[in-house]
Amino acid sequence: MLYNTCRELEGKYIDYLPVIGEKKVVPVGPLVQGIVDDENEHSEIIQWLDNKGEYSTLFVSFGSEYFVSKEEIEEIAHGLELSMVNFIWVVRFPNGEKVELEEALPKGFVDRLGERGLVVDGWAPQARILTHSSIGGFVSHCGWNSVLEGLKFGVPIVAIPMQWRRLVWLWRSTETSMEDSTETR
Known part of the structure; x- marks a missing residue:
């Protein structure tokens, strides 16, 4: 294997x-997977980043397997708004869940941002974004691939491990099973 x-x-x-x-x-x-460079795909995101200064923008993404709750979306939105920092934020909802992005965000959030923030519904080319010269930081859920990409492209990571309780439980379970030679799945 x-x-x-x-x-x-x-x-x-x-x-x-x-x-x-x-x-x-x-x-x-x-x-770390290389960058798939399809210039036409998601070009509006890259064009938006092209208008930002070097290291002036924060990239916020919590991966493809963790979905933030309505409460977390509101808190993250308020924090980003109050920070007065340029940002691109990828928001994902579970497959099959019919949620309009505008409804999940605080009322008037997008209008108040102007050109300072870009909220992307669903998916964005993370590796392309992380290599862009305007990106100065990465708020991440600390998934394996996200951490590796952040390291590879030299982008500082603000670590918010969203599933830390699960990781602690898995770590403790594995440690216990290794000590007493029992199998844990």
């Missing part, structure tokens, strides 16, 4: 996985 990790970060687990899975584990990473 090939894993997008390295022994320096997860050596203990790399050694443990073959014991429970009876398959050889080969760490091949960390790997």
Whole structure:
């Protein structure tokens, strides 16, 4: 099995996985996908960034697997508005959930922003955005790929690990099972 990790970060687990899975584990990473450069796709986002000064814009995205609650959306929106910093914010809703972006945001939020903020509904080309010269920081949920991309492209990360309780539980469960040799799934 090939894993997008390295022994320096997860050596203990790399050694443990073959014991429970009876398959050889080969760490091949960390790997970061290259930038797929389709200039026409999402060009309005890149054009918006082109009008911002160097390192003047914050990129806010919480990945493809975590969806912020209505309350979290409101708090993030208020924080971004009060910061007076340029930002691009990607907001995603679970598949099948019919939510209008304007309804999820605080009333009048988009109008008050003017050209200072861009709110994107659904998906944005994260790697292309992170390589843009206007990006000075990345507010991230700390997913593996997001952290690697932030590091690769030299963008400082404001870490907001959205599923930290789950990670702590998994870490504790794995530590316990490794100590007593029981298998945890």
